[in-house]
Amino acid sequence: MTASEPSRTPLEGEGFHEAARRDKLRRLVERGIDPWGGRFDDRHWIGDIRARCGEVRLQLESGQSLEVPRPADDQPLDVRQWKSQQGPGELAGPKVRAAGRIVLLRDKGKLKFIDIQDRTGRIQLFVGKNQVGDADFELADLFDLGDIVGVDGELRYTNTGELTIFADKLHFLCKSLEPPPDKHKGLLDPEMRQRMRYVDLTYNEGVLERFVKRTKIVQSIRATLAADQYYEIEGPTLHGIAGGAAARPFTTHHNALGLDLFLRIALELHLKRLLVGGMERVYELGRVYRNEGISPRHNPEFTMLEAYQAFGNYETMMDLTERLIVNALAAIGDSRRVAWGQSEIDFTPPFARLTYDQAFREHTGVDPADAERVRALAERLGLEPAGKHPDVVKSEVFEHEVEDRLTGPVFVIDYPASICPLTKRKTGQEQIAERFELFIEGMEIANAYTELNDPDLQEQLFQTQLAGMPEEDSMARMDHDFLRALRHGMPPAGGLGVGIDRLVMLLTGSPSIRDVILFPLLRPEAEGA
RNA sequence: GAGGGUGUAGCUCAGUCGGUAGAGCAACGGACUUUUAAUCCGUGGGUCCCGGGUUCAAGUCCCGGCACCCUCACCA
Numbered sequence: 001m002t003a004s005e006p007s008r009t010p011l012e013g014e015g016f017h018e019a020a021r022r023d024k025l026r027r028l029v030e031r032g033i034d035p036w037g038g039r040f041d042d043r044h045w046i047g048d049i050r051a052r053c054g055e056v057r058l059q060l061e062s063g064q065s066l067e068v069p070r071p072a073d074d075q076p077l078d079v080r081q082w083k084s085q086q087g088p089g090e091l092a093g094p095k096v097r098a099a100g101r102i103v104l105l106r107d108k109g110k111l112k113f114i115d116i117q118d119r120t121g122r123i124q125l126f127v128g129k130n131q132v133g134d135a136d137f138e139l140a141d142l143f144d145l146g147d148i149v150g151v152d153g154e155l156r157y158t159n160t161g162e163l164t165i166f167a168d169k170l171h172f173l174c175k176s177l178e179p180p181p182d183k184h185k186g187l188l189d190p191e192m193r194q195r196m197r198y199v200d201l202t203y204n205e206g207v208l209e210r211f212v213k214r215t216k217i218v219q220s221i222r223a224t225l226a227a228d229q230y231y232e233i234e235g236p237t238l239h240g241i242a243g244g245a246a247a248r249p250f251t252t253h254h255n256a257l258g259l260d261l262f263l264r265i266a267l268e269l270h271l272k273r274l275l276v277g278g279m280e281r282v283y284e285l286g287r288v289y290r291n292e293g294i295s296p297r298h299n300p301e302f303t304m305l306e307a308y309q310a311f312g313n314y315e316t317m318m319d320l321t322e323r324l325i326v327n328a329l330a331a332i333g334d335s336r337r338v339a340w341g342q343s344e345i346d347f348t349p350p351f352a353r354l355t356y357d358q359a360f361r362e363h364t365g366v367d368p369a370d371a372e373r374v375r376a377l378a379e380r381l382g383l384e385p386a387g388k389h390p391d392v393v394k395s396e397v398f399e400h401e402v403e404d405r406l407t408g409p410v411f412v413i414d415y416p417a418s419i420c421p422l423t424k425r426k427t428g429q430e431q432i433a434e435r436f437e438l439f440i441e442g443m444e445i446a447n448a449y450t451e452l453n454d455p456d457l458q459e460q461l462f463q464t465q466l467a468g469m470p471e472e473d474s475m476a477r478m479d480h481d482f483l484r485a486l487r488h489g490m491p492p493a494g495g496l497g498v499g500i501d502r503l504v505m506l507l508t509g510s511p512s513i514r515d516v517i518l519f520p521l522l523r524p525e526a527e528g529a
Numbered sequence: 530g531a532g533g534g535u536g537u538a539g540c541u542c543a544g545u546c547g548g549u550a551g552a553g554c555a556a557c558g559g560a561c562u563u564u565u566a567a568u569c570c571g572u573g574g575g576u577c578c579c580g581g582g583u584u585c586a587a588g589u590c591c592c593g594g595c596a597c598c599c600u601c602a603c604c605a
Contacts, residue, residue, distance in 0.1 A: 016574060017539050017556060108568090109561035128562055145555075159563045182540040182554055184566055189540090191597040203540095247604060292604045293530085302605075444605060499605055512598095523596065 017179040024142045025175050033139065037173030040150045043097045047120025049155065055163055096165055098123060099150035099173060101202060102143055104183060112140050116149060119208060125151050126158065126166045136170045145183065146176030190514075195525060197518050213332045214504045214516055220331035221285065221305060221500075224324050230281040230307060235270035237263060237287070241479045244268035244422075247290040250300075263289035267306040268422065268495070269482045272451065275308050275493055276485045283307035285500070296512040297443060300521050303500040308451065312494035313424075314434045317448040318411055321438055321496060322349045325409075329507060339509045340441055343407075351409040351438070359412050360394070363402040368394055377401075391416040406439035421461040423449040424492075440506050448496040455486035 028035045100116035100123075110129035115122050129137040143149065150171035158164050181187040186204040193200040201208050222232065240259070242249035244266030252261050267284045274282045285305045292298065305324075309316055329336065329347055336348045360368040366377050371390040378385040378393050381400055385393040394416060406412065413436040417425050420433035434450035452458050462478055504516040514520040 015539065015556095020556060104566080106564055106567055107561085108564055111562040111564075113564050113567085115565090124565080126563070130562075158565090160565070162563085162565070164563085179539040179555060184554080185541050187540070189536090189597080191536095192540095194597090245605080288605095290604065293602075295601090295604085296599080298604060304605085447605080497605085502605075525596085 018177050021144055021175065021177045021179075024144060025177070028139075028142055028172065028175065031139070031142075033172050035172065035175040037148065037150075037171075040099050040171060040173060043099050043150065045120045046098055046100060046116070046118045046123045049096055049098065049123060050121055050163065053155070053163055093155040093166075095152065095168075096155045097150065097152050098165060099148065099171070101148050101176075102145055103180075103203070105143065105145055110137070112137075112143075114140070114143065114149075116151070117202075124158075124162055124164045125153070126164045127170065128166075132167050132170060136167070139170055139172060142172075144176060146178070146180045147172070148174035148176070191522070194514060194520055194522055210508050210510065210516065211518060213508050216331045217328040217504055217507060218285065218500065220328040221324055221498075224320075224327045225283050225307060228281065228309075228320070230283050230309075231279055233271070233274060233279070233282050233284055234286065235264070235267055235284055237289075239264045241477050243479045243482065245290075247292060250289050250291050265290050266497075267304060268497070269479060271306055271308045272490060272493075272495070273482065273485045275310055275451075276488050276490045280310040280491070281308070294521065296514070297502065297505075299501065299513050299517055302513070302517070305498040305500055306496065308493050308495045310491040310493045313450040313492070314413070314436055314448050314494055317494040317496040318353075318413075318436055320494075321411075321446050321448065321498070322351060324498065325503070325507075328503070332507065338507060340506065341511065345407075345409070345440060345506060347409060351411055353411045353413055353436075355414045356398070356412055356416065357414070359402055359406065359410075360398055363405050364397065366397075389418060391418040395419045403439060403444070404442040406442060408438070408440040409445075410439050411436045412439060420449065421465045422452055422458070424452045424454075443502050443506070444499070445502055445506070446496060446498045448494065451490070451493045451495045453486060453490040453492055455483050458486055459483050 025035050098116065098118070100118035102114055103117045103122065104113075104115035106113040112125075112127040114125040114127060116125060127137065127140050132140070150173050151165055151167050152169040152171075153165040153167040156164060156166050181199060181203050183203075187193050187196070187199050193204065201211070225232070238252070238254070238261045239249075240261060242262035242265045244264075245268070247265045249262035249265050252263060253259065254261055265288055267286065267288065271282050271284060283306060286303065287301050288304050289301050291300065294300065307317070307320065309320070325347060326336075326349055329338075336346060338345045338347065354362075357368045360366070364377060366373050368374060371393075374390065374394050374397060375385050378397050381397065383393070383396050383400060385396070388396075414426070415423070415433045415435040415437075417423070417431050417433040420435050423433040423435045426432040426434055436446075436448050437444050438446035452461070459478075462483075466478065501513050501516055504510070505513060508516065510516050
């Protein structure tokens with residue numbers, strides 16, 4: 001808690017829901033119980049309990065079950081022998097210990113049914129006054145939805161066939177002072193789901209599962225790169241010159257050095273310095289910051305993978321891209337097909353490959369080599385091509401007319417060289433750059449080059465780029481140290497960038513980038529909210 | 530930045546033609562030892578996003594603002 005955090009006294013500023021919970025908090029303390037709990041060892045995870053009873057059916061909404069993790073302090077739980085001879089409510093089951101948040105509570109006289117939830121699933125507790133004794137039953141009277149409790153008990157089935165922990169002993173682990181959302185609909189307001197992601201994760205079905213998939217995807221990417229002998233590095237996020245991409249940076253300032261700085265917009269230029277330094281295969285998987293608009297596909301900070309491989313080229317990186325995606329998919333399930341809106345994405349490799357000019361012709365019906373007809377098309381689309389380089393006009397038409405229609409997955413390869421300032425030209429075809437972009441469902445997922453390592457050509461291309469830049473982007477400057485690095489000699493290399501958030505969107509069937517970013521940027525909450 | 534939509538109880542949502550602010554869940558009190566969105570009886574709970582205006586009267590109509598969602602632009 002920081003000093004700016006809103007503070008509330010128990011007597012004012014709270015609703016009646018919180019007042020009722022604070023009253024129970026007081027009564028817990030009176031009973032000598034710490035309402036904030038403490039260490040609770042040797043518990044079983046609920047999903048593990050269910051798995052060993054053949055009941056991993058809580059993660060059923062996606063048709064897939066999550067891998068059930070086991071705690072390090074796992075206790076053996078042998079249900080085979082027990083289950084074969086038990087009828088409903090008869091023989092005593094194995095002893096289990098579980099902990100979780102209370103998500104449903106049913107009072108029935110001297111009986112309570114309590115559903116608790118941990119990160120692996122939900123299970124019902126049976127709390128009978130005669131079974132747990134008066135003290136624990138009175139303790140259970142002070143339970144609210146949202147509290148976190150632990151239980152020791154016997155695992156058995158109820159008369160209605162529900163796998164249930166029949167409590168012997170209850171443990172209070174944490175009081176919740178805020179009322180939870182609707183117990184079945186959850187929290188639906190998209191704004192509040194983003195502001196209170198903790199509530200979204202706890203009470204909305206599929207949210208935790210989606211973010212767990214994100215961590216598995218990221219783990220898988222690291223594993224794939226490690227298997228290819230890549231080194232993971234951490235470059236600087238504070239840049240004196242925000243280079244490596246065409247985007248407006250955030251500005252900041254270092255007080256002691258009296259230095260204006262930018263948050264990085266790309267990882268590229270420092271990774272290439274490391275190729276010069278002999279690291280040969282390097283990547284960074286990290287956050288970049290772009291001071292641009294917000295949309296269902298854009299967040300001002302997002303996660304990017306950039307990987308560089310000495311002695312490779314863009315085809316090396318195309319193969320790598322395919323493996324990264326196929327392995328990530330395997331890490332979250334065994335299907336090559338993912339539902340996307342009304343349709344389905346088929347990730348079965350190899351992905352289609354199409355040259356830039358082929359894609360252009362196919363989706364516009366215009367010959368990309370016919371600059372006049374391309375310009376006429378741009379006019380019809382309202383793109384104002386007057387005074388622009390023919391390749392820039394072609395590129396704008398491509399973005400406007402072609403990208404949306406590339407459902408893919410499809411690698412678009414061989415771009416016009418003049419729009420690729422960091423890319424090596426094709427031998428003998430100086431107007432073509434060895435670049436590909438991977439498009440899926442109209443989104444650009446990956447962008448890769450055979451990296452330009454000619455320092456003189458690089459300097460010349462930077463200069464051309466800077467000359468064409470509008471005033472507002474004039475903070476972009478020549479990165480002389482990067483050029484000096486190139487002059488020391490960067491091995492020929494392939495380089496790849498992957499938008500991790502967008503990849504996670506596609507692999508999890510999430511239509512908005514805010515569904516796969518835990519805390520997307522929002523305006524501050526209104527005063528008094 | 531432009532256009533469209535939404536904003537009512539803790540949550541999910543109704544609210545007619547401008548005429549006393551509603552429901553379900555949650556909360557509070559009570560009954561119930563195998564419930565499953567438990568059920569039953571009872572009670573409390575509102576800055577109708579904010580600020581103006583019109584009107585005898587505004588959740589409702591008008592103007593301005595704020596936040597979020599969607600589309601577009603910048604961008605990946």
